[in-house]
Amino acid sequence: MSAVEEIQAAKGRSMGSHQSAAMITDRWLTPRHVLDAMGEFDLDPCGAPGWSTAKTVYTPETHGDGLTLQWHGRVWLNPPYGKQATIWMRRLADHGNGTALIFARTETRMFFETVWNRASAVLFLEGRLTFVRPDGTPAKANGGAPSVLIAYGESDALKLKHCSIPGQFIPLGMVA
Numbered sequence: 001m002s003a004v005e006e007i008q009a010a011k012g013r014s015m016g017s018h019q020s021a022a023m024i025t026d027r028w029l030t031p032r033h034v035l036d037a038m039g040e041f042d043l044d045p046c047g048a049p050g051w052s053t054a055k056t057v058y059t060p061e062t063h064g065d066g067l068t069l070q071w072h073g074r075v076w077l078n079p080p081y082g083k084q085a086t087i088w089m090r091r092l093a094d095h096g097n098g099t100a101l102i103f104a105r106t107e108t109r110m111f112f113e114t115v116w117n118r119a120s121a122v123l124f125l126e127g128r129l130t131f132v133r134p135d136g137t138p139a140k141a142n143g144g145a146p147s148v149l150i151a152y153g154e155s156d157a158l159k160l161k162h163c164s165i166p167g168q169f170i171p172l173g174m175v176a
Helices: 003-010 032-038 085-095 109-116 154-162
Strands: 075-077 098-103 121-125 147-152 167-171
Touching: 075 085, 085 098, 085 109, 085 147, 098 154, 109 147, 121 154, 147 154, 154 167
Parallel strands: 075 098
Antiparallel strands: 098 147, 121 147, 121 167
């Protein structure tokens, strides 16, 4: 399937969202402490209304499909979890400047393609994150799986290395 076909197949799916096991909601937002520790981002292409993650935030409600829009600068990506995550991760890897937050499913095809073979560094987070609901309240339980921050580009790799988030930093590219 071509990238264009993948984007077209993903249309209609919620951006900036995650699937819960109970499927009560598919939109789970990044906890504020993670965003604050990572510094300022220029763009969040799959954001949520009312949740500031970058200078420019594309939301389905105001911008449509962030996959098909122009990406610029340092990107924050908390992609929809599920099969469509691969498309978003490929786009960030191609962009080459930013950080993604995904579950640490290190054995998957997506992880090998977009992380092990393309990222500059990873930070495996200690413990499990508790995501935030669209109304700003924490979810009742943690995300159900370990999370990892993925850096693309030397600048983002160094931000991961020196951020205050507890975890294990592993350089994957040419990082000092």
